[in-house]
Amino acid sequence: MTSVQTLPGNQLTRLVFDDMPVRGLHVSLAGVWQHIVGNKDYPTAIRHALGELTAAAVLLASNLKFDGSLILQVQGKGVLKMLVAEATSAHTCRATARWDEQAVIDEHTGLRDLLGEGGMFVMTLQPQNGEPWQGVVALEGDTIAQMLMDYMARSEQLDTHISLAANEHSAGGLLLQRLPEQEIAANAWADVATLAQTVTAAELTDLSAHTVLYRLFHQTPPRVFEPQTIEFACTCSRGKVSDMLLLLGGQEVGEAVAEQGSIDISCDFCHAHYVFDETDVNTLFGMDVVRAAKDEAQKQLSH
Incomplete structure (x- = not known):
């Protein structure tokens, strides 16, 4: 059963420019982000990258045309092994990271240095009904935002701007996208x-959507819609x-329980614990x- 938690200060705000074919989204995650980072002791550099990826996943999932989820993964072979953030069409999200917990990581270490050589970016679309779709590309760019903008330019061929930021208290992001197949005045998108691009990390993490949008676009203000609440949920x-465990097979699972007493x-994502003892696994496999x-x-010992 999905565990959903409503936490304060988590909003997704849609916007559209009536005088040009440009739409946008602003996300602010406070309680949700604090819940995520409260599950692990993340090094500062990894926490910032994971927060940016989480904000990005919420932004991109908001445009899903189906019921389901969008999963963003960044994989590497350096001290950072994986970042993963999942957001759903139901406005929930979760995220986690794996890294070399023995390594000393400077708080200013950039994403590319964290990942090492051969970093990969993976986007997975998982409909509730239907087959999943996955795109895998080599990592381009030095930040999560640059990586995603490069991916969007290649895959969707749409003019897209993404700004992301995160700290220990909140994560935030802004996405603007030119609508396809519509005329736009010369230089309007560039403007x-x-x-x-002038939005600061502090503005994205500390200010409301209305304040950020007014500061950026007060001369040509967009139409701003009622915000939607984002919740933490683990599935x-x-x-x-x-x-x-069934995929692992009875032999491997049986050996683990015989040796350890339980699994x-x-x-x-949420640190929920699932314990399977001897009775549980025997029932699961329908045999002892x-x-x-x-x-x-015992046979091996006797030989």
């Missing part, structure tokens, strides 16, 4: 994008963990896999 469940699996593992181990 809007240039103004958007982990005992049933999904059971399915994973304890913790969700990376633990006894079989113990008998096999």
Whole structure:
């Protein structure tokens, strides 16, 4: 069963410029972001990158044309192994990271240095009904925003501007996009994008959507819609963990329980714990896999 938590200060705000074919989104995550970073002791540099990716996932998922989720992953072979953020059409999100927890990471280390050589960006669209779609590209750009703008330019071929920021208290972002197949006045997009580029990290993390948009576009103000609330939600469940154990197979699971007494699996996203003891796994596989593992181990000893 999905665990959803409504937390303060989490809003997605849509905007549109009536005098030009440009739409936009602003996201501010406070309580949701604090809940995410409260699950792990993230180094500052990784926390900032994960916050930016989380804000980006919420922005991009808001344009989904189906019920389902959008997952953004950044993978590397350096001290940072993976960032992953998932946002859904139901306005929920979750995120986590994996890194070398023994490494000392300077707080000013950039994304490319964290990931090392061969960094990859993966976007997955997962409809509730239907087959998933996945795009995988080599990492381009030194920030999450640059990486996503490069990806959008390649895949959708739409003029897109993205600004992202995060600290320990909040994460925020601004996305502007030129609508396809519509005429736009000469230099109009360049003017809007240039103004958007002046937004600061502090403005994105500390100010409301209305304040940010007024500061940027007070000469040509966009039409701003009623904000939508974003919630933290994790879709982990005992049933999904059971399915994973079934994929591992009775022999491997039986050996683990025979050796350790139980299997304890913790969700990376919400830290929920799922414990499977001997009775649980035998019931799951419909046979005594633990006894079989113990008998096999005894045979090996006797040889």
